[in-house]
Amino acid sequence: QNKRNNRGCPSLFAKEQATELEQRGLIEQAIRSANLDKELSVYFQPIVEVSSGRIAAFEALARWHSPQVGQVAPSVFIPIAEQSGRICEITHTLLAKALSEAANWPHEIKLSFNLSTLDVSAGERTLKLASIVMHSDVDPRRIDFEITETAAMGRENEVQASIADLRALGCGISLDDFGTGFSSLSQLHALPLTTIKIDRSFVSELDKNQAGYKIVKSLLSLSRDMGVECIVEGVETTAELDMIKRLGGRLVQGYLWSAPVPAEQVGVLIAKHEQTCLFLAPMERAKGQERAP
Ligand code: C2E
Ligand code: MG
Numbered sequence: 583q584n585k586r587n588n589r590g591c592p593s594l595f596a597k598e599q600a601t602e603l604e605q606r607g608l609i610e611q612a613i614r615s616a617n618l619d620k621e622l623s624v625y626f627q628p629i630v631e632v633s634s635g636r637i638a639a640f641e642a643l644a645r646w647h648s649p650q651v652g653q654v655a656p657s658v659f660i661p662i663a664e665q666s667g668r669i670c671e672i673t674h675t676l677l678a679k680a681l682s683e684a685a686n687w688p689h690e691i692k693l694s695f696n697l698s699t700l701d702v703s704a705g706e707r708t709l710k711l712a713s714i715v716m717h718s719d720v721d722p723r724r725i726d727f728e729i730t731e732t733a734a735m736g737r738e739n740e741v742q743a744s745i746a747d748l749r750a751l752g753c754g755i756s757l758d759d760f761g762t763g764f765s766s767l768s769q770l771h772a773l774p775l776t777t778i779k780i781d782r783s784f785v786s787e788l789d790k791n792q793a794g795y796k797i798v799k800s801l802l803s804l805s806r807d808m809g810v811e812c813i814v815e816g817v818e819t820t821a822e823l824d825m826i827k828r829l830g831g832r833l834v835q836g837y838l839w840s841a842p843v844p845a846e847q848v849g850v851l852i853a854k855h856e857q858t859c860l861f862l863a864p865m866e867r868a869k870g871q872e873r874a875p
């Protein structure tokens with residue numbers, strides 16, 4: 583019986599592999615022929631200040647709807663676009679769209695925008711990013727560019743130069759998915775970072791085991807020692823939030839507040855958070871009074 587299973591397995595595996603490859607091929611083709619301006623859109627997810635409940639920033643997240651293959655997640659199409667050579671064009675289209683939205687928000691709310699490795703691995707590429715920023719109605723100081731740890735490694739010199747260019751413009755640089763890469767602290771130290779984003783894999787371990795708690799605790803204290811801002815990503819439960827509060831985390835992001843929303847819903851989210859703030863303030867005061875003698 584074992585034998586029969588063993589014989590069945592390879593062919594089943596090959597079949598699955600073929601369809602996956604086919605699917606990838608279809609996506610690659612669809613990206614090549616895509617009308618980027620029409621098919622790409624940007625969703626926004628709030629980054630919230632723990633103490634006040636106010637929205638400090640929105641992270642822009644790419645959404646792609648292709649007439650050929652339908653909705654494709656960014657975790658799927660971004661890596662394919664990186665290999666097939668259209669990533670920079672995609673980044674530029676998304677950045678322009680995100681900035682035109684951010685121009686309408688209250689000015690104390692920042693925009694956080696993801697860059698891929700290839701966007702920062704040659705100096706002249708940053709020039710195009712800079713030109714899009716300068717032609718927008720958004721103050722560069724309101725923009726944080728997110729790069730991943732892996733992007734910052736291997737091509738340190740080019741990436742470092744690009745980051746320095748963006749910093750010189752007045753933009754911030756956030757290290758995304760922090761803790762999942764393999765960069766050493768000395769490599770990190772060499773980058774002019776303004777923010778680190780603690781990856782959600784650590785957050786989901788927060789209330790399950792002591793190790794998760796210790797990791798988040800030390801990453802938060804590392805960010806304080808480095809003098810950079812810190813955002814805890816992927817917060818889904820109030821139990822996780824309570825622990826982050828106890829550890830002194832200042833900025834948080836996750837489904838507990840909101841999933842990424844289309845641009846039209848950003849205004850509603852801002853209004854909702856402003857209301858919660860007005861509502862929360864007296865509650866916090868009341869709590870304080872309760873404890874007082
Ligand atoms: P990321 O930059 O780390 O973005 C956070 C991802 O986590 C988003 O997935 C977001 O929807 C999801 N998320 C947020 N809060 C929660 C939560 O509480 N629980 C869980 N389980 N997930 C949460 P999304 O939008 O599918 O994006 C996936 C990744 O694709 C991003 O990870 C980023 O690396 C990449 N990406 C997205 N948009 C862009 C873009 O415009 N350019 C580039 N280069 N990469 C992008
Ligand atoms: Mg990100």
Ligand code: MG
Nearest residue numbers: 696730758759
């Ligand atoms: Mg990421």
Ligand code: MG
Nearest residue numbers: 758759779815
């Ligand atoms: Mg992340």
